[in-house]
Every structure is written in structure tokens, then in C-alpha cells.
Amino acid sequence: MKIPAIGLLVLLALPFVPGMPSYWVTLLDMSGIAATTVIGLVVLTGIGGMTSFAQASFVGIGAYTTALLTHGGAVSPWLALPVALILSGIAALFIGLITLRLSGHYLALGTLAWSVSLYYLVGNLDLFGRYDGIPGIPPVSVAGYRLLDSRAYFLLVWAAIVLSLLATRNLLDSRVGRAVRALQGGTTAAASFGVQIFRARLLAFVYAAVLAGLGGWLYAHFQRAVNPTPFGLDASIDYLLMAVVGGAQYLGGALLGAGLVTAANDQLQDLLPRLIGGQGHYETIVFGILLVLILQLAPEGIWPHLIRRRARVRPIVDVAAAPTRELPAPGAPVLQVQKLRKTFGGLVAVNDVSFALNAGEIVGLIGPNGAGKTTFFNLLSGVATPTDGEIYFKSEAISKLSGPKRVARGIAKAFQTANIYPDESVFQNARLAALAKVQGSFALEPFRGSRRLREVDEIAGAALEQVDLGSVAEVRAGDLSHGDKKRLDIAVALATKPEILLLDEPVAGMSIEEVHKTDLLIRGLAKRMTVLIIEHDMDLIMGISDSITVLHQGKVLANGTPAEIRASSIVQEAYLGGYEDTLAPHAPGAP
Amino acid sequence: MDADIFLILLQDGVVNGAIYALLALSLVLVFAVTRVIFIPQGEFVAFGALSYATLDLGRTPRSIWLLLALGAAATVCGLWTQRRTLNRTALAMLLSETAVFPLAVAGLVLWLAPLKLGVAVEAILALAIVTPMGLLIYRVAFQPLAEASVLVLLIAAVGVHLALVGLGLVFFGPEGSRATAFSSANFTLGPLSVPGQALWILGFTALLIVGLYLFFGFTLHGKALRATAVNRLGARLVGIPTADAGRIAFGLAGFIGALSGVLIAPLTTVYYDSGFLIGLKGFVAAIVGGLVSYPIAATAAIAVGCVESFASFWASAFKEVIVFSVIVPVLLWLSLRSGAPAEEE
Structure with missing residues (x-):
């Protein structure tokens, strides 16, 4: 039995409650x-x-x-x-x-x-x-x-x-x-x-x-x-008020808003003239202010908040569906890598890399082509398994865990080339990711299937909103622009509710405007998660990172703040082959 | 109908139209800069007129309490939104706008109102009360919603309208008021008897249009406002503080509304809720101008004024029906011309 149906039955019974005036x-x-x-x-x-x-x-x-x-x-x-x-x-x-x-x-x-x-x-x-x-x-x-x-x-x-x-x-x-x-x-x-x-x-x-x-x-x-x-204009405004108060996007909101506003209207018409003195439609003052406040504070109306509160009352649903992650205190170590090594035959792609990531940081990972950045990412996300060394996610060793399990722990990766289902809608793409996230608990609660699906939809929708793709949710993913595809890929990662987000060249091939947008997006995300980012766009990475790690031939070459990296002569020499202007593109005398 | 009546109706229409033109200019300005369809514009007219009429009687208009309340709300809002960035200068600027100025105006009004210093002082005081309301309302209601869609802003504007009309009733009561004219002169022009007030209205309208033209064409603030109107993001990227532009636009809206109110107060009896219909007629004109063109909106406003005055002669009961139906052919024409559906916003 669905909640709305129960609600409607309660509603039906309401006038027949004995003693109801x-x-x-x-x-x-x-x-x-x-x-x-x-x-x-x-x-x-x-x-x-x-x-x-x-x-x-x-x-x-x-x-x-x-x-x-x-x-x-x-x-x-x-x-x-x-x-x-x-x-x-x-x-x-x-x-x-x-x-x-x-x-x-x-x-x-x-x-x-x-x-x-x-x-x-x-x-x-x-x-x-x-x-x-x-x-x-x-x-x-x-x-x-x-x-x-x-x-x-x-x-x-x-x-x-x-x-x-x-x-x-x-x-x-x-x-x-x-x-x-x-x-x-x-x-x-x-x-x-x-x-x-x-x-x-x-x-x-x-x-x-x-x-x-x-x-x-x-x-x-x-x-x-x-x-x-x-039937005048004032009444039209009242209807609009009802929709906005209840939640204009929800059918339940329509019922709630109509009830609240009708009742409030009635009560205020009685109460306010007594308070203020004289006769008049003083309730419009309250309604007007209420309307503005709701638009400012809860533009989605009251209904969705009620739904959410109810979910909290029954924690079993919440816990099983989407473990709300408690973000570690900023600065607490969330990922530690010790002597991580990956060899392909004789080639040492990642050579005893040790590395730490603290909560809430944006860390940039740079290095020339073939430095081992992507391999390193693959080791972190579980796409590849290390030859040697260990990865600790909040002190749990995870190097033997499969990719999906790491996703479940809270490590998500957005790929270098956008990894999406081109024939599915944008929303469906995000939905699949969110579905993968909550699937495990499906079997436990067969009776809450539809409920669970709605939760999946909410997570997916939220992820799309985060990357500003909410407006194109129904568009076929393959039809998106390059920049939007890459952001969809980020949304797919977000739909798994990660704690650490790995971004592999998020702005590669983007226009300046798109880069700017992505820059803002990443900064926004970093408020809720830790971000590790590989990127060749020096302006972006220098501007956005809290600290930067430079990989060179599979090894950590340098570590430091963007300013330190920019000033480091080792980095300039080894990584740039002496072509220093790339790191400081606005330096005077740049060609 | 003979020629005399025709001329009298025309005169009436042009004078009313001039007021609608002022409001249409203000509506276009506010919409262009902030994307707010400013339904409460008319309330400023009513507040201006009623404050002026109250002062004219030597009494203190209770609208000063609204000004102070808005100032207090804007102070709280400002302090909250700027809580991380507030330094001494910003604080001084905020307080001078939201607290010091309203308090000064209220004090001045309390002091001067009983003295009955004549229409000029009273008009200026009425303007001083209502003008900052525009700015403060922007701070309280619209600035927090600056990034919202046109429709959300419109609904918020309706909310502000509701609140202001209700407050108008509280402050001014249900009775209408009429004020002393700026001049008691009457000019005879052939069959027409032109009251001095009508000339004041036309004069101020012309002055304001020229003033706005100079402001937008030749001052930095005006150009910044225009830039914001053309492209909000672009304006911000070149360093124009768009929130300031919004405040200026709303301040102007408050001023224009109040001025319109002061101008019409001697000609017609204004009630606490009269502003709404007057403002809506400004809207009809603004829509005819496509919400972008000042000259077309001003011309259309004169036309709306004339339609109204002739309609009230022929079918006075249906005056409003006819005026508001003017919008239908205009929308039809705009719609046919646009062909393809327009962008949302």
C-alpha cells in the first residue's frame, strides 16, 4: 500500500471523525x-x-x-x-x-x-x-x-x-x-x-x-x-500561493498547500482585524510576506520537506538505501597510499608512490604524458590492481577490493573520456549509477521497491542538479555537447555519493567558458568531498588545487602548494624540459 | 460627441497617459536590469500620493513606520548575507542606506509635518519617504532571489504587492484622499481649460524622460545599468556590481512611483489599493513596448491613457475591460511576429 493512497483514505475519513465540528x-x-x-x-x-x-x-x-x-x-x-x-x-x-x-x-x-x-x-x-x-x-x-x-x-x-x-x-x-x-x-x-x-x-x-x-x-x-x-485576480494569486507553499512540483503539495492556505486564510481573517483594529483584508500582509519567504528559503515548498522528515522517522529505509556518509573532519586523512607499484612487464608505470589525501582538499596530480597519472588513478579506483604496496581508505586496506566495492566505500571516478550510455537519456545515465549504489538493499526490502526507485530518482536528480544538467535530464546522453558529456560523467560519479572524487582530465577539450563552469563546479563539490584531479590545464589546476603532486616517470617528483610547484626548479626542469613558460603562462616575455 | 468633448477627453487621456508612461518607463527599467516584473510598482504610486495628501493635512504619514520597518529588515538581511565579508566601509555603507537614511527621513517628517511648510516641502518629503522603500524592498525581497527565474521573481513580486496593499490599508485606512494641487492656476486654451497640475504632470514626465535619457546615455552608473540589462553575467565579468545595479533600478522605481503619486494626488482621489490598477495600466503600456523599448512604451502609455478616457465616456462601466483588452491584439501581434516559440526567460 502506498503512502499517498493511505493519505487519501485518511482524508476521506476526516470529516466523519466523531466530534469534528x-x-x-x-x-x-x-x-x-x-x-x-x-x-x-x-x-x-x-x-x-x-x-x-x-x-x-x-x-x-x-x-x-x-x-x-x-x-x-x-x-x-x-x-x-x-x-x-x-x-x-x-x-x-x-x-x-x-x-x-x-x-x-x-x-x-x-x-x-x-x-x-x-x-x-x-x-x-x-x-x-x-x-x-x-x-x-x-x-x-x-x-x-x-x-x-x-x-x-x-x-x-x-x-x-x-x-x-x-x-x-x-x-x-x-x-x-x-x-x-x-x-x-x-x-x-x-x-x-x-x-x-x-x-x-x-x-x-x-x-x-x-x-x-x-x-x-x-x-x-x-x-x-x-x-x-x-474569481478575481486575488483568488488567482491565492491559488498560486497554495501551489508555492505546498510545493509546486508535487501533487501532494497541491493538497497540502490548498489546505494550509485555506485554513490560514480563515483563521487570519478572524484574528488579524482583532489584533490591528479596524476592518480589512490584513491576511494579505501575512500571505505576501510568506510567499516571498518561502521562495527565498524553501523554493520547493513544504511537501518535499515533510517527505524527507518522514523518511528520517523510519531510519531503516534511510540507512539501508543510502548510507548517509559522515564527512570526516576537514584535514583528516581519508586516503593513504604506501609504496604503490604497478608494472606492465618491464615497464614500471607507478614506482613506489606514497601519497596522502586529506578530507576536503582539492589535490592536483600533474606530470608529463606517460608519467603514470592515469595508471595511478586506475589503481585507486580498482580498475587495475597494484603489483605491490597498499591503499588505505580511512585506515581500511582496499587494494584487494573490487571497483564496485570501492565505489560503495565512497571512491568514485569520472573518466578521461566520458563513459556514458549514449542511447540512454541523461537522467537514465545518472539513474543507473544511483541504482548501482542502492541495489544491494533491494533484495532485503521487496515491498519497498517503488519507494526505493523513487529514492534512486532523487539521488540521480540531485547529482544532475549538482552539475547543472537538470534542465537536460531527458536529452539523449549521446546528443550532449562535449562539455556536458564530461559533466554528466561527473554526475554519474556523484550519483554514487562519493567521499573521494577522482577526476581524470575533467576539462580536456573544453571551451574556455566550459572550463570556467567546470572550475566552479569542482570548487563547489570540494565543499562536500575530497577531490583528486588530473589535469593538463595549468591555469585550472594551479588555481583550484590546495596542493599539487607532480608525477614523473612513475615517481613522485614534487609535492607542494601551487605556488611552490610553480617556483620549483626541479619541476620546471624535469617535467617541462626547461620550457618554463607553460607553468607560468602569463609571465612577461612569454612567446 | 463634439469637438470640445473630444479635446477634453484627449487632454484627460494624455495627462493620465503621461503617468502611465512614467510607470511604464520604470517597469521596463526594473525588468531590464533585474528581470523582476514589478507588480508592486503601483503601490509606490498610492503610497506617494497618500503620504503627500497626509502631509498636506499637516499630519504625519504612517508610511514612515513602514520605511523604518523595511530599513530594519534590510539591515538584518544585509548583515546576514555579508556576514563573512563585512568590513568597516561596507558596514558603514550598509547602515547609512538601511538605517541612517530611513531614520533621518522619519525624523525630518516627524519634525516638519506639523509645520505645514507648503506643497514643495511636502512633495519632497513624500518622495523621501517612498523612494528608499524601492531600494530596501529590493534588498529584502529580491536580492536573495537574484539568480532565480523570471517566474519565481514574478511570484515574489506578487507577494510584495499583497503585503504592501495590506500594509497600505493599515497605514492609510480605507478612506481615499486628495491633496492640494501644486498650482491653482488654470489656463484657457480655446475650448479647453487646462489645470496647472496637468502641466506639472506633463512637465515632470518630459523632464524625467530627458533625465533618464541623459542618465543612461552619459553617466557611468547609467551605462552600468544598461550593461546589466543587456547581459547580467557579462556585466559582472567586466566588474559591474549587478546587485548595485538592481538597487539603483529599484530606487528609481520607488522614485518614479512616488513622483507619479504626488503628481496625481491633487487630480484624483487615491485609495490605499488604487495603485494596483494604475500600475497595471503602466504594464499594458510596457508590454506594448515589448518590455524593452522606452520610447514605444511611453507612446503606448499615452495611447492607453486615451483609450481609457474615451472608454470612460462611451462605456464607463466597461472602462477597465476595454483598457485591459487592449493587450490582446498586442499579444496576438507579438505572437504572430515571433513565429517560433521564444526562449524561457
């Missing part, structure tokens, strides 16, 4: 009605990356449609429902057609103007009862039973929520849904993925409007009267 049941109804509308915003804003201020207008269209059709008992509410949904959809189609080709803020501003315009239009037309609205809307009947009581009505609201959730999940899992998802974070990526951006946007917009229309239908038959106020 009907006042709170009414609030639950209002929250639920708002939630159907906000679920639309999750698709539109949270997942599609578009902001609309017309969501309440579409609620209004749904509400007024059913009000006009059913008041006086002319048409059954059930017949009015499809009409309400279709009209909301058509209105959205119209607005979408003229704004969605333009960049995102035009949709926001266009819907803002539309929202104001519609409010005054409805408020001034006799057909819609002007600002007084339309009273006398009949209740919904189910099998002859009229849903007049707020408890009974909650069943209808609840059914609408469940249907909306199911439909939305199916939509997002479908091919079109993936296109909508690809929209977020930049349309260029989506375009290169072959998504027809305009159509995907339009779909998301219309879908959100149809859900809003459903919310409007529910609202009209709950209140049994409509007037323009609940």
Missing part, C-alpha cells in the same frame, strides 16, 4: 475544491514551468457556466459539468493560442490583464447578475440523494480530487506528459529533445484550466450561489 468540515470542502484547481497549477507551473494568473478566471468560467445552466432547475448539474469543463478548456485554448508562443512572462502578464478584464466584464453584465452574481444554484444529486450537507459534499469533493490526481499522474507519465515535463528549465533543451514546445505548453495550460473548471463546478454547487469576487 462542521465548521472544519466546511473548511475541508473549501480546501478540497481549491486543491482540484491547484493540481492544475502543479502541471502548469510546477512541472510545465509556466505562471498563470487566470486560474481563478477558469474556476469562474466553470462556476458561472453551471450556475447559468442549472439555476432554476433547468439542467441537471451532471449535464452542466461537461459543458463547464469544455468552456474552461476553450477559454484557455484561446488565451494560450495568443500568449504561449511568447516567452513565459507574457503568459503571466497576459493572464493578469485577462483576469482583471474578465472580473469587470462579469461584474457589469446583466446576464451574469452583475456584482451580485447568480443565486439559487441547485445542489448536486447522487442517485436521488441531494448533497446538501457539507459532510456528504466532501465525498464528491474527495472523488474529484482522486480523479484529478489519477488523471494528472497518467498525463505526466504519458508521452505528452514527458514533453510537458521537459518544458521546465529552458525550452531549448526541450526543443532539442524533439518536444513541440508550443503544443506541450498549450496542453498543460488547457489541462490546468479544465481542472480549474471542475473546481468551479464544485464551488458553485457547494456555495449554491456565485459572484465575481472569488
